[in-house]
Amino acid sequence: MLNYNGSLIQADELRLTNENRAFKYGDGIFETIKIQNKKVVFFEDHYFRLMASMRMLRMKIPMRFTLEFLEEEIQKTIAHYNSPILRVRLNVYRKDGGLYNPATNEVDYLIDVKEVSTTVKETYRIDLYKDFYNYSGLLSTVKTTNRMLNTIAAVFATENDLDNCVLLNEKKGVVEVTNGNIFIVKGTVIKTPALTEGCIKGIARKKVLEIIEKHPDFTIEETNISPFEIQKADEVFITNAIIGVQPVTNYRKKTFKTEIGGKIQKSLQVLMFTS
CATH class of the missing domain: 3.20.10.10 (D-amino Acid Aminotransferase, subunit A, domain 2)
Structure with a gap:
């Protein structure tokens, strides 16, 4: 299950265009977030790092991008998973258009979820x-x-x-x-x-x-x-x-x-x- 700009879709329904800036220029950022028994671990820290990164990269932060909004979007995305440990990746990237100079600084977001094991290896x-x-x-x-x-x-x-x-x-x-x-x-x-x-x-x-x-x-x-x-x-x-x-x-x-x-x-x- 994916969350694309607030809409829940199946992975095979996602359609990114050939103008996607994360694909063409690496013009995106992401947060890798642990979910433990439905709890979003250390989300406040992730949120403030995300905001600082968006400001550094001169992305326009949407007014709705509050801590509460993004946590609710994550919870909405993980609702159908039963695994005790999940790995959430919150991707934010500039909207399509432009060359090196983007057509806009507004952003899209994509949340994807994976079930993971967090076993520490004995030999590393x-x-x-x-x-x-x-x-x-x-x-x-x-x-x-x-x-x-x-x-x-x-x-x-x-x-x-x-x-x-x-x-x-x-x-x-x-x-x-x-x-x-x-x-x-x-x-x-x-x-x-x-x-x-x-x-x-x-x-x-x-x-x-x-x-x-x-x-x-x-x-x-x-x-x-x-x-x-x-x-x-x-x-x-x-x-x-x-x-x-x-x-x-x-x-x-x-x-x-x-x-x-x-x-x-x-x-x-x-x-x-x-x-």
Whole structure:
């Protein structure tokens, strides 16, 4: 079931034209949102990130695009699903027309739903992806529909029997992984790339930062991270809105512990139920 501009339709009923700007120019943004037992998890955070992204990309925000309206549209779309865990993708893109310069800044929206598993893998292998770079800067923090780097890095991971790849920026600094943010643990210090490194402004990232900031035993740093620091870390874990926290067990020949990542995952699960 899809929700196209407020109308519920079957997937095979969707008709996008050859002038669709998300298709032709990557002129769109999206939010990937977890639904847990019909609850839209951390939706306020997703909503405000969406609004900030639309403003940054000079899209016209419709007056009806309130937090309440979009949550109701999501609930309307998921009403026929019975799975306890759903993955909702809320797509917003400029209406058809124009070349690089759009004919209008008004938008269409599309909500699609998938049933998913959120099982954390016991063994999780990562390595660097070095063929192309994710350039640092604010635009890279926005979830646009142009995810070519993430796509080819994911293909590289599959070709090399990896679960994920670490993306680097033009300064050879760690940015993120193909589908989430990355954290490294060394002693009592937990680091994650700063937004200025070009990483996505992840919702799970934000919540994990809040959890660590309140923890008396750890210090969190948003900073630049070299690939060498991954090799020397005690633990590494990644975050995204659907899985939450996925501990990394292997990076090249290094094997990591997963104790801290596991504890943070439990704290994040509690936050999902109580927020």
